[in-house]
Amino acid sequence: MADQLDPDCVFCKIVTGAIPATVVRETPATLAFRDINPQAPTHVLVIPKTHYPNAATLAAAEPELAAGLLTEAAAVAADEKIADHGYRMIFNTGAGAGQTVFHAHVHVLGGGDFHEGLV
Numbered sequence: 001m002a003d004q005l006d007p008d009c010v011f012c013k014i015v016t017g018a019i020p021a022t023v024v025r026e027t028p029a030t031l032a033f034r035d036i037n038p039q040a041p042t043h044v045l046v047i048p049k050t051h052y053p054n055a056a057t058l059a060a061a062e063p064e065l066a067a068g069l070l071t072e073a074a075a076v077a078a079d080e081k082i083a084d085h086g087y088r089m090i091f092n093t094g095a096g097a098g099q100t101v102f103h104a105h106v107h108v109l110g111g112g113d114f115h116e117g118l119v
């Protein structure tokens, strides 16, 4: 169980409010906010409010919470009106895959043409 936060983690600091973020959705267990460096017209990150280093460790420890990220990601897509056209959910897992923030998160990307090299 990881109900503690990591004092050195940027996303934990967003959970506590120590670092500001543009929050678009919130549940008791998850937070969705806009990526500071958007790679698409809609680029939102959905995170658990508890610290896990990546999606795999989150899913192993708390599968319901992992599923909650998907539910919230879909709700973000609906809110942002990108669901009908189509969007991407991306979990970078490990530095070799481009993960730079080691707090589990799913990227919700949409509003552009993925055939033109978006992300």
Ligand code: 5GP
Pocket: 010, 019, 021, 022, 033, 034, 035, 036, 037, 038, 045, 091, 092, 098, 099, 100, 101, 102
């Ligand atoms: P990763 O590469 O780990 O999958 O994605 C991390 C994402 O977090 C990047 O897209 C990056 O732009 C975003 N990010 C990093 N620091 C911050 C921050 O302080 N605020 C916000 N809103 N996004 C951040």
Ligand code: ZN
Pocket: 005, 006, 009, 010, 011, 012, 013, 050, 051, 052, 102, 103
């Ligand atoms: Zn964290």
